[in-house]
Amino acid sequence: MSPKTLYDKIWDAHVAHEADDGTCLLYIDRHLVHEVTSPQAFEGLRMTGRTVRAPDKTIAVPDHNVPTTPGRDDPKNMTEDSAIQVAALDTNAKEFGIHYYPVSDVRQGIVHIVGPEQGWTLPGMTVVCGDSHTATHGAFGALAHGIGTSEVEHVLATQTLIQKKSKNMKVEITGKLAPGVTAKDIVLTIIGATGTAGGTGYVIEYCGEAIRDLSMEGRMTICNMAIEGGARAGLIAPDETTFQYCKGRPHAPKGAQWEAALNWWKTLYSDDDAAWDKVLTIRAEDIAPTVTWGTSPEDVLPITASVPAADSFTGGKVGAAQRALDYMGLTAGTPLRDVEIDTVFIGSCTNGRIEDLRAAAAILKGKKIAVKRAMIVPGSGLVRAQAEEEGLADIFKEAGFEWRLAGCSMCLAMNPDQLAPGERCAATSNRNFEGRQGRGGRTHLMSPAMAAAAAVTGKLTDVRELM
Numbered sequence: 001m002s003p004k005t006l007y008d009k010i011w012d013a014h015v016a017h018e019a020d021d022g023t024c025l026l027y028i029d030r031h032l033v034h035e036v037t038s039p040q041a042f043e044g045l046r047m048t049g050r051t052v053r054a055p056d057k058t059i060a061v062p063d064h065n066v067p068t069t070p071g072r073d074d075p076k077n078m079t080e081d082s083a084i085q086v087a088a089l090d091t092n093a094k095e096f097g098i099h100y101y102p103v104s105d106v107r108q109g110i111v112h113i114v115g116p117e118q119g120w121t122l123p124g125m126t127v128v129c130g131d132s133h134t135a136t137h138g139a140f141g142a143l144a145h146g147i148g149t150s151e152v153e154h155v156l157a158t159q160t161l162i163q164k165k166s167k168n169m170k171v172e173i174t175g176k177l178a179p180g181v182t183a184k185d186i187v188l189t190i191i192g193a194t195g196t197a198g199g200t201g202y203v204i205e206y207c208g209e210a211i212r213d214l215s216m217e218g219r220m221t222i223c224n225m226a227i228e229g230g231a232r233a234g235l236i237a238p239d240e241t242t243f244q245y246c247k248g249r250p251h252a253p254k255g256a257q258w259e260a261a262l263n264w265w266k267t268l269y270s271d272d273d274a275a276w277d278k279v280l281t282i283r284a285e286d287i288a289p290t291v292t293w294g295t296s297p298e299d300v301l302p303i304t305a306s307v308p309a310a311d312s313f314t315g316g317k318v319g320a321a322q323r324a325l326d327y328m329g330l331t332a333g334t335p336l337r338d339v340e341i342d343t344v345f346i347g348s349c350t351n352g353r354i355e356d357l358r359a360a361a362a363i364l365k366g367k368k369i370a371v372k373r374a375m376i377v378p379g380s381g382l383v384r385a386q387a388e389e390e391g392l393a394d395i396f397k398e399a400g401f402e403w404r405l406a407g408c409s410m411c412l413a414m415n416p417d418q419l420a421p422g423e424r425c426a427a428t429s430n431r432n433f434e435g436r437q438g439r440g441g442r443t444h445l446m447s448p449a450m451a452a453a454a455a456v457t458g459k460l461t462d463v464r465e466l467m
């Protein structure tokens, strides 16, 4: 047998049909659904009298539009568009008989946090969702990617997806991370190195000692941003860390089925002599706490650097950099650590898990915020409950943070949590596009520990100085 990558193995196990031109019909194991990209898809089914093919494998949760303050199940607390989408999901979930976690359910949260938490996401699966950050689930060694609304309809109706195979890219992070450096710093550094188009046409497998050393939470942070590097999906081979995380989750297999699953999962790794179309290697020791300065996730620098000059770039990037600097209100040569911050947002499907909250709490303990406003938005109701049980919520509240209910929140301006024009935010989310967090809002992406450090000093800060 010829050697295979992890991607090859999962792909081969799911091809239901292959056409002469290489277009394949893939079987889909899990279909996650949220309120923004599903209403038309369900409407399509309804209009043609079709049902959901595999309701047991279809999981719905509202996350993007929902407010994160009490009273959020009252449509009056949402814009009309938001209320319509949330109500449509509610109707569709009930009518088509799929699994559903409404806001009144403690398990509700951001779809990419709920799936793994409930054991829906497991190694070797194909996972899709009408959402680009579906890549998150690749942390389990599942082939997971975003799909468009017409594909959502196709998957609902057939439990299959038409796909062409991508190329294989290996990103290896060798060695060990220094203190204060986290998964977020790894993935920002990777995107800085490849650019936002570097992964286009590829599925990336992240490997190496520094990736192996990460918890599942950290691995999800990495794969979450594969899409920001342009890749179709990100993957990390499952190992003991993965199996321990999955074991005992509500929808993970049990007993003999668990053993059988485990036997297969243990075969899910790239063979030693597998061929790669592209390889990138980064030394973990070379990665520093990292922040973005511009309006693209590739605009990254170590916190020790200064705001770059537009003409330090080449080609088409010169104009883009100048525009980004103007939008961000930054002057070339300013040390990043002198950049003052108005707001801190800790949350999102990139960094809204319990480990992220623990990392923030470790910095915030016994300190007060020096910014105008700061909020912590747990990624799910269960993350919130656990953080309360561990005493983290008290640390946040005492520091002056707002302690919110679960949802996408200030990651994107689709709900009441938004930046005002010109407001500068240290955010743990994954996109710093113009207007992403609110019209005219300025976003600096970073890790939870770095965002917490910015909260207590009021500036972009090297977290290592507070450790």
Ligand SMILES: CC(C)[C@H](C(=O)O)[C@@H](O)C(=O)O
Pocket: 036, 037, 064, 130, 131, 132, 133, 146, 412
């Ligand atoms: C609204 C949704 C379709 C979108 C996505 O696909 O990623 C959102 O989750 C985002 O992060 O921009």
Ligand code: SF4
Pocket: 063, 064, 110, 112, 131, 133, 348, 349, 350, 407, 408, 411, 412, 429, 430
């Ligand atoms: S938290 Fe942000 S990135 Fe994640 S699904 Fe919601 S809007 Fe998209």
